[in-house]
Amino acid sequence: MRRKWIRTNGWVFQVERSRGSTTCRRWRDPVKITIVQGGALPIPPVRGGAVEKVWFSLGREFAKRGHEVTHISRTFSELPSEQWLEGVHHVRVKGFELSSKRYIALWRDLGYAARVLHVLPRADILVTNNPVLPLLIRTSQFGALYVHVARYPKRQMRFYGHASRIQTVSQAAAEAIISQAPKIGGKVRVIPNPLPSAICTLDVAASWQERNKQILYVGRVHPEKGVHLLIDAFKLLVQSGVHGWRLIVVGPWAAAQGGGGEGYYQSLRARRAPVVDMVNLLGPIFDPDVLAIHYRHAKLFVYPSLAEYGEAFGLAPLEAMAQGCPPLVSTLACFQDFIENGRSGFIFNHRADRPEEELYRTLKTILSSDQELMSVAVRSHEVSRVYQSANVAEMYLKDFAVIGAARRVPHNRVAQ
Incomplete structure (x- = not known):
């Protein structure tokens, strides 16, 4: 089989020739996206949680665009261990209750992350806001590691140098990350939180x-x-x-x-x-x-x-x-x-x-x-x-494409 990569008009094409047939693929074909939530709150966000609401909304937006989305979160009494919702495959593993003691919280996060490893599918992108899971991911089979930072960094960023992207939600948080871990500055990207629900039609002045x-x-x-x-x-x-x-x-x-x-x-x-x-x-x-x-x-x-x-x-x-x-x-x-x-x-x-x-x-x-x-x-x-969720979802998908192109296309093998 002969394989060649061609970059043109903002797209990356992979051309394969084998036994007289030719196959052409491009990165913006359906992307396999895995979202791993923290282990304290369930998805759908029936117990609240800003990050949970954000990624529940984004997962549905990705699925609307034809991408393959798996969303992993904690089990909850009212929810099955596995289900499909609006095109998103939900998988749930045993989670934990929040603790105000940091060492207990980290220990529980570690146990949750270990359980998540057993259900992770092969993917193109692996998004997580769990602080421990990135430390356990040392293979690309689960996708490019995309660390979502929704809280002010607490000097843990230096341990995520192997990630493909460190994404956070505000310029202030990005500056804090770079200040604490300058070596990963080139991997930091700001994409804001979306509104989890559609904006209603509202005449503010009239009402x-x-x-x-x-x-x-x-x-x-x-x-x-x-x-x-x-x-x-x-x-x-x-x-x-x-x-x-x-x-x-x-x-x-x-x-x-x-x-x-x-x-x-x-x-x-x-x-x-x-x-x-x-x-x-x-x-x-x-x-x-x-x-x-x-x-x-x-x-x-x-x-x-x-x-x-x-x-x-x-x-x-x-x-x-x-x-x-x-x-x-x-x-x-x-x-x-x-x-x-x-x-x-x-x-x-x-x-x-x-x-x-x-x-x-x-x-x-x-x-x-x-x-x-x-x-x-x-x-x-x-x-x-x-x-709006639709606008922010497009920002993420464009960033996923950049990361995917970098992973899939060796620079010295791309025809310009």
């Missing part, structure tokens, strides 16, 4: 007066998310004479679900005591349709994250923007990729000496002009359209 005077938070109820700051700032807002507003907090507080635990939850309940009738702690809501209703009812979304070395993108503010609810976020650099202060959202200085007072003053200024708040809501909704 603005139908919204309630509600301030909304959606996310893990954990100290690093700054929920205590938000409650304290809201109390100051009420004490200053701003009335008629409610604060709605949605998200898990249990440690097993990534929250701050019982102690933190009880501290929040104590903090809201003076304004208990105006602050609702609703707990987790995983149904995307119910979450969308909360976003569409609120006039302001607040995400006061303090996670200097944890936050890499912040999907919740983007989801709020897609539903016409403008975001107010902290000054973490990761938000600056899609939020411009005063135009597509608002930013407060969480590094101030008294951040709760800084947040209170920002809130009071924002809420003083309903017309300006509406204008920012309109612009933020427009910005969110860039992040």
Whole structure:
């Protein structure tokens, strides 16, 4: 058999001649993509999880385009060990519950990764956000290793030098990766998180007066998310004479679900005591349709994250923007990729000496002009359209093609 590679018009063709027949293949034929999720949350994301929602959405987008997608995640009582959903082959192996102790979490990740190895299919691309699995992959039979970094790096990147790509979701996270592991700088690529759900047809300005005077938070109820700051700032807002507003907090507080635990939850309940009738702690809501209703009812979304070395993108503010609810976020650099202060959202200085007072003053200024708040809501909704799943899926597929061409086509054997 004779084989030749030809590169032309952005495509790479592989031509094979054998016994009088000729076969021509190109890289953008169906790609075999394996997605390996972390071992704590199931797919579909029936227990939430930003990364889980993102890759569940992207897997379906890849399958829509005719690619062969296998999605590996943890087992869950309500889900079979194997099934097909919207063209995606789902395989589930035994996972684990989250732990706040890092050494326990790593040990559980190791066990999960070892179990995943037994079910990995042959593929062209292997995508994973699991921190341990890349260390165990030392063969190309499972595909080009594509490490997805959705959290601020914690100096583990230097162990991933053998990966074909280190992909992260914001410029701030990319700069941190390169700073910590300069040798892999050439492999780092930024592709933003997509919106897991399709953007609804929404006339933000026309429906603005139908919204309630509600301030909304959606996310893990954990100290690093700054929920205590938000409650304290809201109390100051009420004490200053701003009335008629409610604060709605949605998200898990249990440690097993990534929250701050019982102690933190009880501290929040104590903090809201003076304004208990105006602050609702609703707990987790995983149904995307119910979450969308909360976003569409609120006039302001607040995400006061303090996670200097944890936050890499912040999907919740983007989801709020897609539903016409403008975001107010902290000054973490990761938000600056899609939020411009005063135009597509608002930013407060969480590094101030008294951040709760800084947040209170920002809130009071924002809420003083309903017309300006509406204008920012309109612009933020427009910005969110860039992040539709279909658009971001194409970014990934183009990057997969670059990696595939590099793997499949030896440079000295390509006809220019």
